[in-house]
Amino acid sequence: MSNSADSSRGPGRRAFRHPARLLTAAVFALAGLIFVTSANTAKGTNIRTDASLLKLSDLIQQRSGKNAQLDETNASVREDIDALVRRDDGTTEENARLKALERAAGTTKLSGRAVAVTLNDAPPDATANPGYPDPQPNDLVIHQQDLQAVVNALWQGGAQGIQVMDQRLISTSAVRCVGNTLILQGRVYSPPYKITAVGDPAALKQALDDSPAINNYLLYVKAYGLGWKVDEHQAVTLPGYSGTVDLHQAEPAK
CATH class of the missing domain: 1.20.5 (Single alpha-helices involved in coiled-coils or other helix-helix interfaces)
Structure with a gap:
């Protein structure tokens, strides 16, 4: 995976040649x-x-595991805090509004029909299919822009909630790539990458079909064998977000 702008992913050949002696x-x-x-x-x-x-990759994996443990601890503490701050004497309207805000924030579980999209790098020995030029290394891996294209399309299709790998996305989540790995909320992941969205499956799949960025990715799927799979599920439960929230103040967009 690459996080480069990658404005032109088309393959190209290097024509430069060195003299033998040099x-x-x-x-x-x-x-x-x-x-x-x-x-x-x-x-x-x-x-x-x-x-x-020590390899930097080993350090990253260690920190990722530590962050996963901290997320679990944070989730447990958050449940205790929520139990303490909730008022039993709240009105029905107040409780309903609180639950609606929690659902919108992504901090509670979400169940319903869903669509899951899986992306993967091309096989190590991938070659071009007939009619396509030989691939360059960047043509054979998942890019940050590919993951972002799927997430954006699913939101556009009316997703009520989205999970990338095993983590729920919230308003401050950022899908970023470093090298050939995904860095999401302090955790590290390698392909294949799975993105699950709860919502109307027909609308979600239509949004995927309508995305120009995804259509461009599908050209590389056809040419070089990158992974692309879309599954529909009748019953899926997304976890609530359990990490820390750095957002302290926000204003509505005008």
């Missing part, structure tokens, strides 16, 4: 540089087990 010299020079760098870095230590050289 290429050979460059290879030897690069090899020497690698040997010197490796020696200076190691300095008698085992660089494979040096704690300072």
Whole structure:
């Protein structure tokens, strides 16, 4: 996955060629540089087990797991707080308004008919189907814009609530990608990516069909085998959002 603007995803070939001698010299020079760098870095230590050289991906996965645990703790504490602040003497109208606000905020469970969309990278050995040019690396992976296109289309189709992977989206949620992974509300995910929306299945699927961004993605599905699957479900329950909320003040759009 890439979070680049990716304004033109069409494949292209590099025509630049190096003379053979220049290429050979460059290879030897690069090899020497690698040997010197490796020696200076190691300095008698085992660089494979040096704690300072842990892969960034490992650190991200550790932090993601920690964030998941904190989300669970936060959800439990929030339930306790809600139980303390709720008034038993509230009027029927007040209680109904409170529940409506909770549903709109996405902090309570939501059940109903739904549509689930699954996107995936192309197979590692993917080649172009007949009639299409050879793919470039960016043509074979899910991009941030692809996920955003699906989420936006489902909202446009009247979704009452949306879940990406195992997390409920709220007004402050942002679907972002770093490298080939999805970063959502402090958690890290790898493809395949599943997006589930509760609402009228017919309207949701029509919104997917009408999206120009999704139609562009489907061209790459046909050309290079990227994953695309749309399922309809009669009964789905989305979890309520249980993370922290950074929004302290908001004004309606004018």
